[in-house]
Amino acid sequence: MNFAPKNRAQQAVAAGAVLVMLTVSGCNLTAEQSTTTQYAPSDGIVKDLGPVLLRNVLIVGTDDDSEGRLIGTVFNTSDEPVTLSIEAGGTGAMIEIEGQGDVKLEDETEDDATLTGVDDIPGSLVDVVFEVDGEEATFGVPVLDGTLQEYREFVPGGFTPRPIEPAATEEAEEG
Numbered sequence: 001m002n003f004a005p006k007n008r009a010q011q012a013v014a015a016g017a018v019l020v021m022l023t024v025s026g027c028n029l030t031a032e033q034s035t036t037t038q039y040a041p042s043d044g045i046v047k048d049l050g051p052v053l054l055r056n057v058l059i060v061g062t063d064d065d066s067e068g069r070l071i072g073t074v075f076n077t078s079d080e081p082v083t084l085s086i087e088a089g090g091t092g093a094m095i096e097i098e099g100q101g102d103v104k105l106e107d108e109t110e111d112d113a114t115l116t117g118v119d120d121i122p123g124s125l126v127d128v129v130f131e132v133d134g135e136e137a138t139f140g141v142p143v144l145d146g147t148l149q150e151y152r153e154f155v156p157g158g159f160t161p162r163p164i165e166p167a168a169t170e171e172a173e174e175g
Contacts, residue, residue: 043144044072050135051078052097057105059088059118059126059143060154067156068118068126068143071106085131088141089117092129106154114156118143 040046044058057072068088076082076097084095093113097103105113120126125140146152146159153159 043142043148045139045141047130047137047139049130049137050132051076051082052084052130052132053077054130054139057128057141059115059128059141060145060151060156061118061120061122061143062145062155062157062159063121068115068120069106069154069156070113070115070128070141071151071154073102073104075102076100082132086113086115086128087131088115088126088128089119091116122147 040056042056044056045054046056047054053075055073055075057070057074059068059070061068070086070088070093074084074095074097076099079099081096081098081101084097086093086095093115095103095105095113118126120143122143122145124143126143127138128141129136129138131137144151146155146161
């Protein structure tokens with residue numbers, strides 16, 4: 001009995017199947033896995049400036065106002081207290097952060113971090129200058145409005161939802 005030709009055919013088919021499998025699935029071997037990419041799953045910026053960590057920092061404002069409320073959390077990773085200076089639109093705020101402490105800007109009652117002169121509309125980025133311990137950096141901070149429920153309470157002057165349908169005019173009602 002001679003099984004060689006039959007074995008060779010089976011081996012060739014098996015090798016072809018393995019080659020097809022490697023070709024089809026091999027693209028994942030060198031492709032970057034999106035689950036390994038680190039990113040900030042938030043609406044605000046995530047930046048580091050010296051010992052201060054800025055987390056989910058953004059501005060909440062309206063289309064027709066020149067004020068914006070800064071919200072987010074800032075952490076001090078040093079053991080000593082630091083002063084964080086924030087400036088945008090010609091106005092600014094100074095925030096004291098205890099050593100190894102954090103400040104939630106939306107919880108501030110004395111200085112509610114409202115910046116006047118921020119006339120950029122929601123959806124845009126505002127250049128905000130942050131300074132701590134002589135180190136200064138300018139970051140593009142997103143401006144949002146009260147469209148999202150979680151930001152409505154922070155809109156300076158309150159949030160007024162836009163009508164879903166345009167208001168009827170007298171001409172349209174008569175016609």
